[in-house]
Amino acid sequence: MGVSLARPAERAGAAVAATPPFRPVRVLALDLDRPLPDIAATDPATGRRYGRALALVRLHDQPLGLAELDLGERGLGPADVARAVWVALGPQIAAHLHEDGLPDIAALDPGGLPGDGAAPACAAERARFLAGAPFMSVVVPTHDRPEQVAACLRSVLAGDYPWYEVIVVDNAPSSAATADLLRREFGDDARVRYVREDRPGASWARNRGLAEARAEYAAFIDDDVVVDRHWLAELARGFSRADDVACVTGNIIPRELETRAQVWLEERGGFGRGFERRVFDLSAHRPPRRLYPYCAMIFGSGANMAFRAATLRALGGFDPALDPAGPARGGEDFAAFFEVIMRGHRLVYEPAALVQHGHHREDAALRRQMRGWGVGFVAFLTRCLLAHPRTLPAFAADATAALLAFLAGSRAREARMAAAYPPGWTRDLWRSERRGYLAGPVAYLRGRRHARRVGRMASDE
Numbered sequence: 001m002g003v004s005l006a007r008p009a010e011r012a013g014a015a016v017a018a019t020p021p022f023r024p025v026r027v028l029a030l031d032l033d034r035p036l037p038d039i040a041a042t043d044p045a046t047g048r049r050y051g052r053a054l055a056l057v058r059l060h061d062q063p064l065g066l067a068e069l070d071l072g073e074r075g076l077g078p079a080d081v082a083r084a085v086w087v088a089l090g091p092q093i094a095a096h097l098h099e100d101g102l103p104d105i106a107a108l109d110p111g112g113l114p115g116d117g118a119a120p121a122c123a124a125e126r127a128r129f130l131a132g133a134p135f136m137s138v139v140v141p142t143h144d145r146p147e148q149v150a151a152c153l154r155s156v157l158a159g160d161y162p163w164y165e166v167i168v169v170d171n172a173p174s175s176a177a178t179a180d181l182l183r184r185e186f187g188d189d190a191r192v193r194y195v196r197e198d199r200p201g202a203s204w205a206r207n208r209g210l211a212e213a214r215a216e217y218a219a220f221i222d223d224d225v226v227v228d229r230h231w232l233a234e235l236a237r238g239f240s241r242a243d244d245v246a247c248v249t250g251n252i253i254p255r256e257l258e259t260r261a262q263v264w265l266e267e268r269g270g271f272g273r274g275f276e277r278r279v280f281d282l283s284a285h286r287p288p289r290r291l292y293p294y295c296a297m298i299f300g301s302g303a304n305m306a307f308r309a310a311t312l313r314a315l316g317g318f319d320p321a322l323d324p325a326g327p328a329r330g331g332e333d334f335a336a337f338f339e340v341i342m343r344g345h346r347l348v349y350e351p352a353a354l355v356q357h358g359h360h361r362e363d364a365a366l367r368r369q370m371r372g373w374g375v376g377f378v379a380f381l382t383r384c385l386l387a388h389p390r391t392l393p394a395f396a397a398d399a400t401a402a403l404l405a406f407l408a409g410s411r412a413r414e415a416r417m418a419a420a421y422p423p424g425w426t427r428d429l430w431r432s433e434r435r436g437y438l439a440g441p442v443a444y445l446r447g448r449r450h451a452r453r454v455g456r457m458a459s460d461e
Helices: 078-099 121-131 146-157 177-186 202-212 231-240 260-268 309-314 332-342 363-387 389-418 425-460
Strands: 025-031 052-059 062-070 136-142 164-171 192-197 217-221 225-227 245-254 278-280 304-308 346-357
Touching: 052 078, 062 078, 062 346, 078 121, 121 231, 136 146, 136 202, 136 231, 146 164, 146 177, 146 225, 164 177, 164 202, 177 192, 192 202, 202 217, 202 309, 202 332, 217 231, 217 309, 231 245, 231 304, 231 346, 245 309, 245 332, 260 363, 260 389, 304 309, 304 332, 332 346, 332 363, 363 389, 363 425, 389 425
Parallel strands: 025 052, 136 164, 136 217, 164 192, 245 346
Antiparallel strands: 052 062, 217 304, 225 346, 245 304, 278 346
16 A cells, blocks of 8 residues: 655655654544544544544445545644545545446535435445345454454454354464353354364465355455455455456555554555555456566455455465465465466455454564565565466566566665654665565475475374
8 A cells, every 4th residue: 555654844855853753643534424523633532642644534335545634733623634635535536426426526525425315326236236145254363362353253243244154263272262252252153163273374274264164255354454344245246346256355454553663564565455446367457567467465465355265275275385374474375366367367456345454563573574574475486486387487587677676666665764763773674574585485495394294283183
């Protein structure tokens, strides 16, 4: 997504005598079919002061985009909010009104866009889909985070989807805490099933959930997200957006931006891929990008994805050699996206299938994540080239130019972001990622050996 949450002088590259004091960013939601609110610069519940806000803007329950709001010293009144949202998202608001057959507007009123009481066209279309919606399986892997997975489950069960199952895969737990909590809170809900998978790693947990799934479509989310009320409906609808859709990915925005690690991660690009629906394949919907489809980060993220279950099983599920808990440090989601495209299917990115992700709060955790991203991405590339050796000449032809463009872009981002953070802090994070790149090929080979060892655990029991 790549929001720019530094203050305007910092974004413009203005010289500063010292690193400016960090201010958290307030994360909130604005519904345009209601009157717009006051947005205070200080949270009345905690007394915490915010310099800026990141607002998810919706109309008729459809997410239109993110608006960055400068709160100043006193916050914003409804008229200020209306002006700022219109400047940020005026074309998106106008396009949505046009699609719903509603009158054009020249500006956003502080009273919002309440409508005439009739269901807008987008809501009526969703209701028609839900009337015949397919059965869905939702797989939630978790490891020793009972309170976190419980919050995730509450959000799933509060959604509007009529027919689904939730499979919680307790991955190599160190205690019965997760099982006990789920039994207490969700034991009477027939939609929720508990499964234990003792082979450690998200790939093993996801594959166990895939094996247990009874639906034609299987959705996968991480236990550190909470989902939007319409999340599963929009994810399921994604399979009808084109022919032969085997995978749908959804949008991911932050739950909070309270620490500099969280704000930096979002400025770096975050997990979301914007608010424009996109279809990907090898022909009519092939974007003009170097290294496509190796540039799998454009497809989405494993924290919010769904597959036609039979297709994913035919692909072999998620590759344990790329498991985040192993030497390769991740990339099994990218490999699944890549294989969907390479086997001639289509992948849809559906921005209305929205979840909120809990970014790491601590600097040390962010540094580990950056190194893991570097290792995992190059491990993923290594796996793809070994699995599809005939693509190597085309890959090599594009790789040098793509690498030079990437490094130039990352240096520019590093310079832009460095002004808002302590000296050397941003540079160290980028170095962590780049060092991970160098370790990626060997890490994948080690990951294959690690996966074989872990896989033998099942046969030895």
